[in-house]
Amino acid sequence: MRPRILVSACLLGARCRYDGGGNAIPELAELMQRCELIPACPEQLGGLPTPRAPSERVGERILTRDGADVTAAFLRGAAEACALAERFGARIALLKERSPSCGCGSIYDGSFRGRLIPGDGATAEALRARGVEIYGESRARELIERLGRECDGDI
Numbered sequence: 001m002r003p004r005i006l007v008s009a010c011l012l013g014a015r016c017r018y019d020g021g022g023n024a025i026p027e028l029a030e031l032m033q034r035c036e037l038i039p040a041c042p043e044q045l046g047g048l049p050t051p052r053a054p055s056e057r058v059g060e061r062i063l064t065r066d067g068a069d070v071t072a073a074f075l076r077g078a079a080e081a082c083a084l085a086e087r088f089g090a091r092i093a094l095l096k097e098r099s100p101s102c103g104c105g106s107i108y109d110g111s112f113r114g115r116l117i118p119g120d121g122a123t124a125e126a127l128r129a130r131g132v133e134i135y136g137e138s139r140a141r142e143l144i145e146r147l148g149r150e151c152d153g154d155i
Helices: 027-034 071-088 122-129 137-151
Strands: 004-008 036-040 055-058 061-064 092-095 106-108 116-118 133-136
Touching: 004 071, 027 036, 027 137, 036 071, 055 106, 061 071, 071 122, 092 122, 092 137, 122 133, 133 137
Parallel strands: 004 036, 004 092, 092 133
Antiparallel strands: 055 061, 106 116
16 A cells, blocks of 8 residues: 655645645655645635735744734644544655745744744644654655655665
8 A cells, every 4th residue: 555645735736825826846746656645735724715814823823914813724724634644544744844834844933024933833733743754845855765765675
């Protein structure tokens, strides 16, 4: 059975980013040959529209640029993404970096000035707490190579 990986839908080219765009990455074509991908946009799963106001994490809250608190929607989306990972048996997630939802390792600091700080988005944090291994898109090649070794019996 091929591994199942939860993937930020925008990385597959779905136009679900806050600005209505996508963030397709070429590595996913190769990853699709090795794995079953489960696309998810936690922000849409949480009930937010596309396009939507840009948001950033400020401590435990997630705020839009104009100060609206959208934390509840982000947490609902994180819970739905976790439910999808559990339902499909995904133990790995490939997520959009720097996002207040999917960001892993670094996120924007809440000032809306493009400054990064160490931290995870709401979904990355929730998935990690449930034992799901998290990769950001800049580590997609590393994930592909790891899966190739595992399939070849090297690990």
